[in-house]
Amino acid sequence: MTTTTSSATAVAPQKGKVLFARTPALTDTVTNYCPGCTHGIIQRLVAETIDELGIEGTTVGVCPVGCSVTAYDFYSCDMVQAAHGRAPAVATGLKRSCPGNTVFTYQGDGDLASIGMAETVHAATRGEKITVIFINNAIYGMTGGQMAPTSLPGQVTQTSPYGRDIETAGHPIRVCELLSTLDGVALAQRVTVDSPKNVRAAKKAVRKAFEYQIEGLGYTIIEVLATCPTNWGLTPTAAFGWLRDNMLPYYPLGVYKDVKAGEGEK
Amino acid sequence: MSEKVLMKGNEALAEAALRAGCRNFFGYPITPQTELAAYMAKRMPKAGGNYLQAESEVAAINMVYGAAAAGARVMTSSSSPGVSLKSEGISYLIGADLPAVIINVQRGGPGLGGIQPSQADYWMATRATGHGDGHVIVFAPSTVQEMADLVAKAFDLADRYRVPVMILADGLLGQMMEPVVLPDPIDTAEIPAKDWAANGHKGLRPHNTISSLFLVAQQLEDSVLARHDRYQLIKEVEQMAQEEQVEDAEVVVVAYGAAARVCRSAMHKAREEGIRAGLIRPITLWPFPTDSIVRALGPGRAFLSVEFSTGQMVEDVRLAVEGRAPVSFFGHTGGVVPTPDEVLGAIRRAASGERFNELPFKNRPKGGVL
Amino acid sequence: MANLDIMLAGFGGQGILFAGKLAAYAGMLEGREISWLPSYGPEMRGGTANCSVCLSDEPIGSPLVVEPDVLVAMNMPSFDKFADKVKPGGNIIVDSTMADVCCMRRDVGFSRVPATQLAEDNGLKGLANVILIGRLLKLTGFSDLATLDAAIEKSVPPHKADLVGFNKKALRIGHEFVDAEECQ
Numbered sequence: 001m002t003t004t005t006s007s008a009t010a011v012a013p014q015k016g017k018v019l020f021a022r023t024p025a026l027t028d029t030v031t032n033y034c035p036g037c038t039h040g041i042i043q044r045l046v047a048e049t050i051d052e053l054g055i056e057g058t059t060v061g062v063c064p065v066g067c068s069v070t071a072y073d074f075y076s077c078d079m080v081q082a083a084h085g086r087a088p089a090v091a092t093g094l095k096r097s098c099p100g101n102t103v104f105t106y107q108g109d110g111d112l113a114s115i116g117m118a119e120t121v122h123a124a125t126r127g128e129k130i131t132v133i134f135i136n137n138a139i140y141g142m143t144g145g146q147m148a149p150t151s152l153p154g155q156v157t158q159t160s161p162y163g164r165d166i167e168t169a170g171h172p173i174r175v176c177e178l179l180s181t182l183d184g185v186a187l188a189q190r191v192t193v194d195s196p197k198n199v200r201a202a203k204k205a206v207r208k209a210f211e212y213q214i215e216g217l218g219y220t221i222i223e224v225l226a227t228c229p230t231n232w233g234l235t236p237t238a239a240f241g242w243l244r245d246n247m248l249p250y251y252p253l254g255v256y257k258d259v260k261a262g263e264g265e266k
Numbered sequence: 267m268s269e270k271v272l273m274k275g276n277e278a279l280a281e282a283a284l285r286a287g288c289r290n291f292f293g294y295p296i297t298p299q300t301e302l303a304a305y306m307a308k309r310m311p312k313a314g315g316n317y318l319q320a321e322s323e324v325a326a327i328n329m330v331y332g333a334a335a336a337g338a339r340v341m342t343s344s345s346s347p348g349v350s351l352k353s354e355g356i357s358y359l360i361g362a363d364l365p366a367v368i369i370n371v372q373r374g375g376p377g378l379g380g381i382q383p384s385q386a387d388y389w390m391a392t393r394a395t396g397h398g399d400g401h402v403i404v405f406a407p408s409t410v411q412e413m414a415d416l417v418a419k420a421f422d423l424a425d426r427y428r429v430p431v432m433i434l435a436d437g438l439l440g441q442m443m444e445p446v447v448l449p450d451p452i453d454t455a456e457i458p459a460k461d462w463a464a465n466g467h468k469g470l471r472p473h474n475t476i477s478s479l480f481l482v483a484q485q486l487e488d489s490v491l492a493r494h495d496r497y498q499l500i501k502e503v504e505q506m507a508q509e510e511q512v513e514d515a516e517v518v519v520v521a522y523g524a525a526a527r528v529c530r531s532a533m534h535k536a537r538e539e540g541i542r543a544g545l546i547r548p549i550t551l552w553p554f555p556t557d558s559i560v561r562a563l564g565p566g567r568a569f570l571s572v573e574f575s576t577g578q579m580v581e582d583v584r585l586a587v588e589g590r591a592p593v594s595f596f597g598h599t600g601g602v603v604p605t606p607d608e609v610l611g612a613i614r615r616a617a618s619g620e621r622f623n624e625l626p627f628k629n630r631p632k633g634g635v636l
Numbered sequence: 637m638a639n640l641d642i643m644l645a646g647f648g649g650q651g652i653l654f655a656g657k658l659a660a661y662a663g664m665l666e667g668r669e670i671s672w673l674p675s676y677g678p679e680m681r682g683g684t685a686n687c688s689v690c691l692s693d694e695p696i697g698s699p700l701v702v703e704p705d706v707l708v709a710m711n712m713p714s715f716d717k718f719a720d721k722v723k724p725g726g727n728i729i730v731d732s733t734m735a736d737v738c739c740m741r742r743d744v745g746f747s748r749v750p751a752t753q754l755a756e757d758n759g760l761k762g763l764a765n766v767i768l769i770g771r772l773l774k775l776t777g778f779s780d781l782a783t784l785d786a787a788i789e790k791s792v793p794p795h796k797a798d799l800v801g802f803n804k805k806a807l808r809i810g811h812e813f814v815d816a817e818e819c820q
Contacts, residue, residue, distance in 0.1 A: 027473075057468040060336070072475045078464035080335045081477035083358050086328035089320065093332020094464070096316040097290050097340070101466045119328070122321035272661055272672070272790075298676055381676070409695075442699050443657070443672035445664045524698075531697030605702050 025050040025059075029073045036236025038226040039067060039135065041193045042202070043074060046104065046133055049207045050077060053214070059102040060094050062087045064116070066108035067141040085116025088123035091130040102213055104131040110140045113149040113173045120179070127184030127218035131209045134175060137226040138247060145231030149173045152246055157231075172250065176223050180256035186218030188257040192225035192248070194240040217259055225251055268448045275410045276301035276343075276440040278448070279369055279433065280309070282417035283341050287454040288367070289315030290340040292329035294322055296348045297381045298437035299371035303343060323348040327355030327368075334364040335476040337463030339421055343369035345437070346387050347378060356430055357396025361478025363462075363493065365424030367417070368402070368432045371440035374601035382601025383438035383524055388578035391434050392552040399490050401497055403431040403504065404551040406522040410444035412549075418449055423504065425458060427496050434551060436574065438524040438603065500553055507555035508547040509562070511537070515544025517616045518562050520583050521572040522548045524603070529572050532609035541617045551579070559586035570616045572609055573597040576625055592621040599625070639693070640778050641701045643718055644765075645686035646710025646734070651765035654791065655708070656687035658769050661787035662779035663691040671699035684713055691778055706776060708768050710751075711735055727775050731764055747771060747815055754809055763806035770810020781811060 022028060025047035033039045050056050056077045063071035065084035072079030082090040087105035095103045112120050112134050123130065139157055140146040146159040150172050154163040164172075176188045187209050191202035202224060209220035225247050227239035234242055255261065273281070280302045283291070291310055293303040303319070310317035316333075320326035326342050333340040344352060349370045359366055372387045374380035391404045403423055407413040413435060420431040464474045480486035511533065512518055521529040526547040536543035546562060548555045559569070569591055571580035580595040587593050596612035598604045612624060642659055646652045653674050663670035673688040688701035705726045709715040712735040715728075719739060722728055727745040730737060733752035749771050751764035760767070766788075773784060788803045 057470075058466040060464050060466060062332075069479060070481070072477055076473050078467055078474045079476070080332065080464045081362070081475070081479050082331070083328060083354055086324070086331070086355070089325040089328035090332035090335070092318070092325075093290070093292065093329035093334070093338075093340070094336045095332075096318065096329070097333040097336045097338035098465050101336075118321050119325050122325065270664060272657070272664055272670075437676070438673065438699065441674055441676050443660060444696075444699075445670060527696070528698040528700075530695070534697070603698070603700050605700075606698055 023047045023051050025056050025076050026074055027076050031074055032070060033067060034230040036227070036229040036239065037067070038137075038193050038224075041199060042133065042135060042224050042226065043068070043071065043106070045199070045203045045206045046106070047075065048203065049210050052207065053210060055102050055210075055214075058100060059104070060098075062091050062094065062103065062105040064105070064107055064111045065142070066111045066135075068106050068108065068135070069142065071106055085111050085114070086119055087111065087116065088119040088128065088130070088132065092123055092126075092128050095128060095130055099129075102131070102210060104133060104210070106133045107135065108141065109134070109136045109138065109148045109150040113175050121182070124179045124219045124221070125182045125184045127186070129213050129216055130219060131213045132219070132221040133206065134221055134223040135226045136175070136223055136251065137228040138172075139228050139231050141228050141231055145228075150175070150251075152250055174251060176221065176256040179221060184219050185221070185257045186212045186259045187220040187255075188223075189221075189255045190223040190225065190251060190253050192243065192253060194227075194243055212259075223251075225253075268450065270445045270447050272443050273410060273446050274301055274441060274443050275413045275435060276371065277305045278410045278414040278446050279343070279417055279435070280305035281448055282414040283367065283421075284309060284313055284315075285449055285451040286339065286418035286421045287452050287457055288339040288341050288421065289313060290333040290338045291315070291317050292320050292326040292333070292340070292342050294320050294326050294344065294348060296345045298373055298440050299343050299345045299369065301440070302369060302371070323351035324354065327352040327359075330366045330368075331355055331359055331362070331364060334359065334366045335362070335463065336465045337460035339457065341367040341369065343371065345371045345373045346375050346384070349387065349390065353390070353394075353396040355396075356402065357398055357400060358478050359430045360396065360400035360402065360493075361398060362476050363428040364430070364476065365421075365428055366430045367420045367424060368430055370432060370434050372434065372436040374599065380601040381437065383436040383574060383603055384599065384601055385436055385523060385525060385574040386576075386578070386599060387434065388551065388573070388575060391432050392554070392582070395432065400493070401429070401552055403427070403429055403500060403553070405431065405433045406549060406551050407433065407435060407439065408523050408526045408547060410439070410442065410446045413439060414446050414448055416549075418452060425460070427500055429496070429500070434523065436524050437601075504550060505553050505555040505557055506549035507558040508549060509558060510545040510547070511542075512544035512546060512562050514542050515562070516542045516566060517568050517570055517613050518544045518546055519570045519572055519609070519613065520546045520548070520559070520579070522551060522579065525572050525574055528604055528606055529609055531606035532613060535606060535610045536613045536617075541613060543613050543617075548579070554582040554586065556582075556586040559583060563587065563590055567591055568616045568619070568621075569593040570612055571595050572604065572612065574603065575599050577623060592616075594621050595623045597625060640691040640706065640776060641704050642689040642691070642706045642708065642772070643686060643701045643704035643721075644689065644708040644710075645684065645714030645718055646731070648685040650685070650710045651762065652685045652710065653687050655765035655769050656689045657791050658766065658784060658787045659689045659691070659772065659778065661791050662783045665783050665786055666779055668693060669696050671696045673699040684717075686714065706772060708772060709735055710764065710768070712737065729768055729771050729775070731768060733764070745775065747775060749810065749813055751810070754813070755806065758805065758809060760802055760806045760809070763802060766803050766806035767810035767813070770807040771813055772810075773807070774811050774813070781807070
């Protein structure tokens with residue numbers, strides 16, 4: 001008789017080493033993001049930062065309207081849903097009433113740079129001790145692909161079907177550059193997540209922003225150039241290519257304001 | 267008890283809020299409520315609280331939303347056009363079941379309107395403080411003392427029912443000074459704990475979420491109806507009205523806030539000439555004191571609603587009366603304050619059995635309607 | 637004591653609101669019902685300002701004085717605007733330095749007080765308003781002089797405490813003032 005060895009190996013699966021797991025600051029709720037979307041990466045970078053700093057119990061996140069509108073289900077810390085564009089004001093109320101907490105907002109380009117621009121600029125100039133994670137994907141994702149304040153000249157969207165005409169629709173807003181002129185801003189940095197190297201750099205920036213907030217240095221914003229394969233009509237891989245070819249030239253990566261730059265950290 | 271002091275209504279609201287444990291105020295300047303913000307700007311830092319002049323009323327109400335989400339006692343104040351701007355945030359406060367106190371020191375509208383006393387925001391306060399199925403509790407003080415007294419109650423009810431509470435005053439009440447005995451400061455330790463608040467779970471409880479978003483229709487209906495149940499309870503137990511000389515009245519005047527003061531003067535004049543006038547003064551506008559109106563129903567009795575508007579609360583009087591008695595209306599709008607003699611004239615007409623809707627139009631354009 | 641509805645009116649900056657506050661404060665200190673209501677609007681400096689003060693033993697209805705028992709007019713426009721509204725049997729007090737007028741009504745008392753001049757002559761610049769309150773006190777007896785002194789002490793802000801004495805002096809100048817001439 002012969003015995004099969006295959007059944008023996010099937011019975012006892014080997015205990016492997018865990019190389020990658022959900023970071024505890026994220027819940028096990030399945031996200032509603034489209035396949036290939038970079039929200040999942042960025043959200044995780046924020047969660048990893050919260051875990052590394054050990055601040056989940058004292059962190060409150062604000063998710064306004066946009067693709068991340070239900071992000072309150074994804075984070076393990078306390079979360080507050082906010083009206084479209086109002087996250088910086090809501091965060092102001094959260095932070096001022098509980099100054100010991102760490103407060104972050106997670107906002108898209110329409111939310112931050114269009115309907116919420118007044119709240120954004122004023123929270124920044126007041127130096128509110130909050131961290132803003134700004135997802136710039138040059139389009140309105142949740143509502144199905146309309147022109148954003150950061151859509152590029154000539155970019156075709158549902159509401160700029162002939163391409164964004166700067167004569168009528170004006171120019172895209174470079175948020176980090178604009179906010180870097182304000183004295184209340186402690187850190188304004190633009191990153192992207194199109195490669196492992198850039199993801200690592202983005203993580204560093206997010207962590208730095210949280211640290212600056214905890215140190216009480218002022219308003220911190222990390223602008224993350226992100227992809228929207230669904231509404232751009234591209235595969236995830238092609239979307240990264242489009243980001244590199246079109247967004248990076250218009251929105252150069254880099255540190256636009258860093259109050260500690262003089263300390264050789266830049 | 268504190269001693270009697272002379273204070274503006276706007277200042278009394280602010281001081282009473284501080285004494286009610288409010289340590290967070292977010293506002294934006296607008297006449298005729300600005301003294302309230304100025305008072306807070308001066309006192310709040312010394313009381314260890316937060317005063318912040320927001321970049322807009324929109325931002326201010328969202329700061330309120332944030333502080334309320336964190337479990338703080340928080341207040342904002344504005345006047346009519348500014349409250350329109352806040353309406354989005356008020357809707358979110360309602361939808362997220364957040365307690366907060368909102369002051370509206372009304373002025374004339376619509377649009378930029380004017381800055382003189384008005385009661386033209388009754389509908390906005392009681393019907394449409396924002397989109398969606400929702401209400402705020404609305405208090406209508408009539409004296410500076412009552413402005414001071416209602417603030418703590420506003421915070422308490424806001425916390426108890428997790429609904430925003432609006433104090434609907436007007437430019438006259440906000441600007442006038444009267445003697446007031448300020449309520450004693452509360453012991454903030456007695457404010458019930460808010461275990462639902464998003465103030466950091468400290469690893470001691472599951473994470474809290476503050477949200478008005480329900481993407482599944484059934485969940486949204488459940489949420490709205492659960493709140494609706496609370497509204498029914500509020501309607502049952504929180505109606506407030508002051509009744510004066512209603513027992514024998516042939517004309518029951520219904521008026522709130524500053525208008526009620528004018529009506530009280532007119533009522534005394536009417537009594538002097540033998541007309542038995544009485545006064546029902548709603549103190550809560552939502553819930554409207556329907557029970558008081560219904561109790562006042564009786565044979566030969568007429569109602570007269572007097573407002574600084576074109577006739578808004580009169581609709582609630584008619585809903586309460588349900589056709590069982592004549593209901594008339596007299597009012598001025600746009601910041602014109604009726605005189606006691608004008609109201610007396612309306613009382614005489616109502617007493618004579620006339621039924622009317624009277625808006626004295628001094629400068630009607632010739633040539634008819636557009 | 638009878639109800640007293642007072643209308644004080646003048647230019648913004650003449651201290652109309654403060655004068656009204658003194659009268660209101662005195663009423664409060666004597667345990668009466670009182671109200672004080674300013675006109676408010678964009679015309680804060682140099683424009684017209686007025687203030688309604690009601691003193692009563694009953695709760696006060698409308699705090700807006702439409703027919704005053706006493707008008708204190710500190711300029712011409714205020715006199716022109718409100719003189720006809722004073723109740724018969726009431727009083728009109730004018731600052732005759734600012735409004736050199738005679739009153740044609742015979743059914744009201746009329747007092748011309750050169751308050752601005754008196755203030756200047758006595759080194760009390762800016763206290764014409766309080767001089768007029770002194771005159772109002774004398775004509776109506778709405779309060780005790782001592783109560784008004786206390787009202788001054790309560791109403792002058794702490795950082796201007798050195799002005800309390802000047803205010804009391806102004807009050808007495810008005811209180812002791814006797815109309816120089818019958819106005820025809």
